[in-house]
Amino acid sequence: MRDMGIDDGDLLVVDRALRAVHGQNVVAVVDGEFTVKQLHQRAGKMKLKAANPTFPDIVPKDGQTVEIWGVVTSSIKRFVF
Amino acid sequence: MFALVDGNNFYVSCERVFRPSLNERPVVVLSNNDGCAIARSNEAKDLGIPMAAPWFKIRHLEESAGLVALSANFVLYGDMSDRMMTLAAGLGPTQEIYSIDESFVGLHGVRGDLVARGRKVRERILQWTGIPTCIGMAQTKTLAKLANHIAKTAERKPGSYPAEFAQVFNMSALPAQDVDDVLQATDVGDVWGVGTRISKQLREGGIRTVLDLTRMDPATARRGWSVTLEKTVRELQGQPCIDMDDAPGPKQQIACTRSFGKPVHQLGALVEAVSEFAARAAEKLRKQNSLATELLVFMHTSPYRPGPQCSRSVVVPLRRPTDDTLALAKAAADGMRFMYIAGYQFIKVGVILVDLQPSSVQQRELDLGDPNELPTTRDRSRLMATMDVINTRFGKGTLHSGGTGKPGANRVWTMKQERRTPAYTTCLEDVPVARA
Numbered sequence: 159m160r161d162m163g164i165d166d167g168d169l170l171v172v173d174r175a176l177r178a179v180h181g182q183n184v185v186a187v188v189d190g191e192f193t194v195k196q197l198h199q200r201a202g203k204m205k206l207k208a209a210n211p212t213f214p215d216i217v218p219k220d221g222q223t224v225e226i227w228g229v230v231t232s233s234i235k236r237f238v239f
Numbered sequence: 240m241f242a243l244v245d246g247n248n249f250y251v252s253c254e255r256v257f258r259p260s261l262n263e264r265p266v267v268v269l270s271n272n273d274g275c276a277i278a279r280s281n282e283a284k285d286l287g288i289p290m291a292a293p294w295f296k297i298r299h300l301e302e303s304a305g306l307v308a309l310s311a312n313f314v315l316y317g318d319m320s321d322r323m324m325t326l327a328a329g330l331g332p333t334q335e336i337y338s339i340d341e342s343f344v345g346l347h348g349v350r351g352d353l354v355a356r357g358r359k360v361r362e363r364i365l366q367w368t369g370i371p372t373c374i375g376m377a378q379t380k381t382l383a384k385l386a387n388h389i390a391k392t393a394e395r396k397p398g399s400y401p402a403e404f405a406q407v408f409n410m411s412a413l414p415a416q417d418v419d420d421v422l423q424a425t426d427v428g429d430v431w432g433v434g435t436r437i438s439k440q441l442r443e444g445g446i447r448t449v450l451d452l453t454r455m456d457p458a459t460a461r462r463g464w465s466v467t468l469e470k471t472v473r474e475l476q477g478q479p480c481i482d483m484d485d486a487p488g489p490k491q492q493i494a495c496t497r498s499f500g501k502p503v504h505q506l507g508a509l510v511e512a513v514s515e516f517a518a519r520a521a522e523k524l525r526k527q528n529s530l531a532t533e534l535l536v537f538m539h540t541s542p543y544r545p546g547p548q549c550s551r552s553v554v555v556p557l558r559r560p561t562d563d564t565l566a567l568a569k570a571a572a573d574g575m576r577f578m579y580i581a582g583y584q585f586i587k588v589g590v591i592l593v594d595l596q597p598s599s600v601q602q603r604e605l606d607l608g609d610p611n612e613l614p615t616t617r618d619r620s621r622l623m624a625t626m627d628v629i630n631t632r633f634g635k636g637t638l639h640s641g642g643t644g645k646p647g648a649n650r651v652w653t654m655k656q657e658r659r660t661p662a663y664t665t666c667l668e669d670v671p672v673a674r675a
Contacts, residue, residue, distance in 0.1 A: 169667075185673050190259050190262075191674065193674050193675070194674070210675055
């Protein structure tokens with residue numbers, strides 16, 4: 159997440175009204191859980207990349223859709239919790 | 240022309256937005272005190288769970304069918320409702336919010352393909368809030384409600400109605416013969432304003448379908464039932480009789496009542512409870528700019544539990560019309576002390592403010608000065624206003640009168656809410672978490 163400008167513990171502002179576009183950070187639903195990824199969309203194919211290369215990309219199989227829950231528009235860094 | 244927009248299984252849908260793992264699973268939302276099911280997902284309905292099913296009767300389905308039961312999270316539902324209603328308003332020039340999940344929208348002067356417009360609004364609500372909705376449109380409010388019911392049923396039960404009626408249905412665009420077919424296929428009990436009692440009477444008189452009711456002479460409806468049913472029949476016939484009500488009048492009575500999580504017999508706890516309820520009622524009173532002249536306090540034991548039964552109430556007259564929390568809390572506490580009797584397990588108490596009048600009307604009185612009575616003539620309206628502002632900003636109960644006791648879930652009389660989800664949209668500590 160760090161390469162995306164998002165650190166552990168950040169407060170994200172997520173907008174559901176925006177249509178996600180290639181290169182944007184999004185909140186997606188994978189296996190019923192919220193996850194933050196970067197959206198890659200090329201030639202009609204979509205995949206969700208984790209900023210941390212040790213995490214696998216999420217590539218929907220044929221006929222499967224991964225739900226984009228919203229677009230991350232800001233990340234608020236918190237120094238005191 | 241009117242539209243009726245409503246959320247599908249609204250409470251469940253709100254929960255699913257923030258917990259997607261609940262999608263496609265049987266889910267119910269339980270009422271206050273986790274008593275009975277007040278919302279069910281379609282999967283839960285398919286399990287045969289009826290509306291208002293008591294929890295103890297269905298809890299075995301947790302094990303056997305993977306049923307998930309959640310305590311009601313009204314803070315969340317209220318906020319999600321605000322968002323949905325704001326978007327639904329885009330459908331037309333006027334809006335009447337009918338309940339937490341339903342809204343009429345006036346379509347006067349709206350041009351173009353109404354179904355296409357309805358689909359756009361439905362899509363926007365789904366995208367922006369995550370709540371699936373259905374929209375019914377027709378020439379009267381009663382027909383719009385019916386159209387909404389048909390749109391919902393067409394989606395949920397394929398084959399019940401033509402598939403193109405699903406989700407968004409404009410009944411006024413249908414040719415008359417097709418409308419008759421639809422009304423013929425719908426039970427009279429599904430009409431707005433026709434409850435179990437009236438539908439039973441109608442069926443006994445041979446009126447079983449909505450089409451039958453539409454063909455009734457309105458005068459017969461008034462004679463045999465009431466002017467309300469007459470209006471319903473006229474509306475079914477296409478004659479608008481019920482207006483858009485965009486600003487409902489102030490309430491005539493304000494109540495705050497609660498059942499306890501477990502029975503309470505101590506006077507102290509009961510006084511705390513009624514003081515709290517009086518304070519909450521006072522907030523609502525001030526919000527609608529009214530004053531109360533009388534306060535009713537009641538208490539009773541549970542008819543479902545063993546033990547001696549007791550049901551009592553007392554009306555406390557207020558010396559002058561007031562909206563002051565401290566005066567009302569004191570009146571409620573005095574009333575409770577007056578009628579309290581030891582030895583009973585009380586399960587519910589409540590405070591009802593009655594005989595309300597607008598605060599713009601100031602009633603004066605002869606000051607016949609009782610030397611023993613404490614002077615309460617000091618105007619505390621600024622104190623009340625400040626209290627309301629602080630409680631709105633920092634949360635309910637931030638400032639409260641001493642009589643209500645220390646707030647928190649360890650009060651003896653708080654309701655049971657064992658499975659409540661976080662306040663995802665209104666409390667920063669509760670926002671959902673996403674992983675890398």
